[in-house]
Amino acid sequence: MARPKPRDLPDLTRLAKPGARFEAKVIPKSTSDRMTFENGSIRIHVTAFPENGKANQAVSRIHASALGVAPSQFLLARGHAARDKVFVYEP
Structure with a gap:
């Protein structure tokens, strides 16, 4: 059974330009998957544990x-084992 899509995501489609870089603060082991975008800062909460890249995959999917x-066009450029991550959109 597929996971339901998170419904409380901000609309960031205007930012999806080739080569765009996104810095995000990630909070793993959260109670729900959600994303907030405030004052140019992105914060992503995921329920996944930070083991074997599971949290990184969840963050990439949500973002x-x-x-x-x-998600395959959204690459993790920096922060594989850190909470502060940098993603790059490459279509």
Whole structure:
């Protein structure tokens, strides 16, 4: 059974430009998957645990969904083992 899509995502489609970089603060082991965008800062809460890249995959999926792009086009550039991450959109 597929996971339901998070409904409380901000609309960031206007930011989805090729080569765009996104800095995000990630909070793993949260009670729900959600994303907030305030004052140019992105904060992503995921229920996944930070083991074997599960939290990174969840963050990538949520962030790509908010941008309206495929998760495969949204790459983690920096912060594989840190809470502060940098993603790059490359179509």
